[in-house]
Amino acid sequence: MDGRATLLWALNLLLLVYTGRKAAAITVQSDSSTNYLVGKNITLSITYTSIKTPDVSWAKDGVQVATFIKGFADELDVNKQKIIGNGSLLIYNSTKSDSGNYTVSVSALGEATGTLTFPVQVYDPVTNVLVSQSPATVDESTPAVSLTCSAATGAVTYTWTRNETQLPSNSSYVTLDGGKTLQIKLPNRTFTGNYTCKVSNPVDSASASYVLNVLYSDSLSGGAIAGIVIGSVFGALLLIALIVLVVFCIRKRRKAEKEKKVDLNHKEAIRTVSGTTLSPDDPAFFTMNNIMYRSSSISMGSYIMNNGDNTSDYVRNPSPIPPPSQPKIKKATQV
Ligand SMILES: *[C@@H]1O[C@H](CO)[C@@H](O)[C@H](O)[C@H]1NC(C)=O
Ligand SMILES: *[C@@H]1O[C@H](CO)[C@@H](O)[C@H](O)[C@H]1NC(C)=O
Ligand SMILES: *[C@@H]1O[C@H](CO)[C@@H](O)[C@H](O)[C@H]1NC(C)=O
Ligand SMILES: *[C@@H]1O[C@H](CO)[C@@H](O)[C@H](O)[C@H]1NC(C)=O
Numbered sequence: 021m022d023g024r025a026t027l028l029w030a031l032n033l034l035l036l037v038y039t040g041r042k043a044a045a046i047t048v049q050s051d052s053s054t055n056y057l058v059g060k061n062i063t064l065s066i067t068y069t070s071i072k073t074p075d076v077s078w079a080k081d082g083v084q085v086a087t088f089i090k091g092f093a094d095e096l097d098v099n100k101q102k103i104i105g106n107g108s109l110l111i112y113n114s115t116k117s118d119s120g121n122y123t124v125s126v127s128a129l130g131e132a133t134g135t136l137t138f139p140v141q142v143y144d145p146v147t148n149v150l151v152s153q154s155p156a157t158v159d160e161s162t163p164a165v166s167l168t169c170s171a172a173t174g175a176v177t178y179t180w181t182r183n184e185t186q187l188p189s190n191s192s193y194v195t196l197d198g199g200k201t202l203q204i205k206l207p208n209r210t211f212t213g214n215y216t217c218k219v220s221n222p223v224d225s226a227s228a229s230y231v232l233n234v235l236y237s238d239s240l241s242g243g244a245i246a247g248i249v250i251g252s253v254f255g256a257l258l259l260i261a262l263i264v265l266v267v268f269c270i271r272k273r274r275k276a277e278k279e280k281k282v283d284l285n286h287k288e289a290i291r292t293v294s295g296t297t298l299s300p301d302d303p304a305f306f307t308m309n310n311i312m313y314r315s316s317s318i319s320m321g322s323y324i325m326n327n328g329d330n331t332s333d334y335v336r337n338p339s340p341i342p343p344p345s346q347p348k349i350k351k352a353t354q355v
Contacts, residue, residue: 045131045132045133045134046068046069046070046074046126046127046128046131046132046133046134047068047069047134048066048067048068048124048126048134048135048136049066049067049068049136050064050065050066050067050124050136050138051065052064052065052138054138054139054140054141055140055141055142055143055221055222055223056114056118056140056141056142056143056223057114057142057143057144057145057223057224058114058115058116058142058143058144058145059113059114059115060113060114061110061111061112061113061114062110062111062114062118062140062142063104063108063109063110063111064078064108064109064110064111064122064124064140065104065105065108066107066108066124066126066136068126068134069134070126070128070131072128072129073090073091073106073128074106074107074126074127074128074131075087075088075089075090075126075127075128076088076103076106076107076124076125076126077124077125077127078101078103078109078122078123078124079122079123079124079125080118080120080121080122080123081120081121082123084096085097085100085101085109086101086102086103086109087103088103088106088107099112100112100118107124107126109122109124111140114142115142116142116143116144117142118140118142119139119140119141119142120139120140121137121138121139121140122137122138122139122140123135123136123137124136124137141222143174143176143221143222143223143224144173144174144221144224145173145174145224145226146171146173146174146175146219146220146221146224146225146226147171147172147173147174147226148170148171148172148173149169149170149171149217149219149226149227149228150169150170150171150228151167151168151169151170151215151217151228151229151230152167152168152170153165153166153167153168153230153232154166154168157235158207158232158233158234158235159234159235159236160207160208160209160234160235160236162207162234163205163206164203164204164205164206164207165203165204165207165232165234166196166201166202166203166204167180167201167202167203167204167215167217167230167232168197168200168201168202169200169201169202169217169219169228170200171219171226174219174221174224174226175219175221176219176220176221176222177198177199177219177220177221178195178198178199178200178217178218178219178220179199179217179218179220180193180195180199180202180215180216180217180218181215181216181218182213182214182215182216183213183214184214184216187202191205192204192205192206192207192211193205202215202217204232207232207234208234208236209234209235209236210234211232211234212231212232212233212234213231213232214229214230214231214232215229215230215231215232216228216229216230217229217230
């Protein structure tokens with residue numbers, strides 16, 4: 021080997037060694053989470069395999085946001101992010117607009133640049149979870165009832181449970197609109213219960229419960245309902261008729277009793293004259309209101325009646341005709 025050949029071999033070896041070292045690229049790792057809650061500070065920490073202090077560059081969605089060159093940090097928005105340690109990135113007071121794909125590049129002289137890209141997602145907290153029902157009232161003849169879940173902010177996924185247990189996957193339960201709506205087909209009383217909607221995102225969750233009440237008062241057939249209605253109306257009418265009848269009967273009886281009383285008085289008056297029936301033509305008597313009276317001042321008792329004139333005139337001017345041996349005895353009571 022001459023001197024030229026030895027130099028060439030040495031150069032080749034050097035090149036080989038250099039190339040070989042360059043092939044062992046820097047490995048970048050990060051144990052940072054990819055999901056964050058709005059308002060929190062985010063630390064995108066990295067570790068890498070490099071003995072020397074490397075240069076670190078951060079980009080969000082392909083746009084550079086910070087560099088760390090020879091131990092000096094340069095943050096493009098110092099109010100927003102900061103290089104910490106040996107090149108990790110701190111994002112202050114995160115907002116949803118901080119979401120994106122972050123790429124970190126770690127380079128050192130004589131070493132292949134190591135890169136790592138990972139997503140960062142910033143979520144709103146889950147707030148104001150509500151469950152609404154449609155239609156508002158449900159009975160066993162309702163074809164389907166929908167429970168719809170909503171949240172003011174932060175909703176990503178919706179899960180439904182009933183009485184704190186998972187819903188069975190059968191044809192009774194259908195979820196629509198990405199799980200937002202739980203539809204219950206042909207609900208009956210067995211579906212009455214406490215339904216809970218849990219709204220979640222990777223960093224927050226909130227729940228709302230709703231009591232579904234499936235009524236069964238209307239579960240009777242139309243015919244049965246009609247029967248009950250007609251029966252009730254008929255029953256009521258019957259009752260009214262009965263009451264009217266009873267009142268009528270009572271009134272009638274009272275009236276009859278009253279009339280009977282009057283009649284009784286009348287009869288008693290007539291009966292005051294006992295024995296042989298008096299003739300209304302008899303001049304000693306007169307009738308008034310169907311009651312027979314004697315015109316004498318004698319009000320009660322038995323007395324002898326003359327054959328002829330029985331008026332008071334006769335008493336003052338007695339006729340010469342003697343009274344008969346068998347006088348007629350008549351009794352009368354003046355009322
Ligand atoms: C920076 O890197 C050096 C060498 O790798 C290490 O000793 C040191 O702990 C690191 N500093 C921070 C703050 O991570
Ligand atoms: C965080 O950012 C929000 C909106 O940009 C602002 O209203 C709030 O004051 C900030 N909080 C802190 C601690 O900087
Ligand atoms: C679905 O599951 C619920 C709860 O176990 C049950 O009440 C309902 O009858 C089931 N529906 C069908 C169609 O089997
Ligand atoms: C309620 O509905 C479910 C599913 O349709 C059915 O399996 C069950 O027998 C019904 N129960 C009653 C009491 O109607």
